[in-house]
Amino acid sequence: MEPVATLTYADAMASGKQFDVLWVPAGAVDASTIPKEEIAFIAQQAPKAKYVMSVCGGAVQLAFAGRPCGKTSNDQQGVLSSNSGGNSQGYPVGTEGSMGRRWNVWTSSGVAAGSDMALAFVEHLAGREVARFIRGGIEIPEVTEQDDPFATFHGLV
Structure with missing residues (x-):
């Protein structure tokens, strides 16, 4: 059975509905x-989301929306830099730590x-076990944010 959307962006904004988790996928x-x-x-x-999460190009969409996203997708840094005022490290200019509140942003x-x-x-939510x-x-090897086999490929180290 295919999932069916129950709200459009416009409907959600008009209703004032606030989501706890905002997931911005690659796009x-x-x-x-x-x-x-x-x-x-x-x-x-x-x-106002409790958690803001992005994958790959989703960080670019966060930047276009004026949201801080910390260090972004390694393969999207040039796009951020050229399209949204980001710098060479992939940080959107003027957003890192400047929003006046703690952010729980995952990229x-x-x-x-x-x-x-x-x-x-x-x-983070349910525990290590x-x-x-x-x-x-689902047979995915365990890694941490420190394990990036593609950092060299993308010129980050």
């Missing part, structure tokens, strides 16, 4: 191809690294 990284409603939704939701590099981030998030059980069930 378009060119402002002209991202729906304006999507950017407006991210901009509205991110400040991952490429799409495959999103699995590691999601499992780290499960560990739950995350390890899930990891073992």
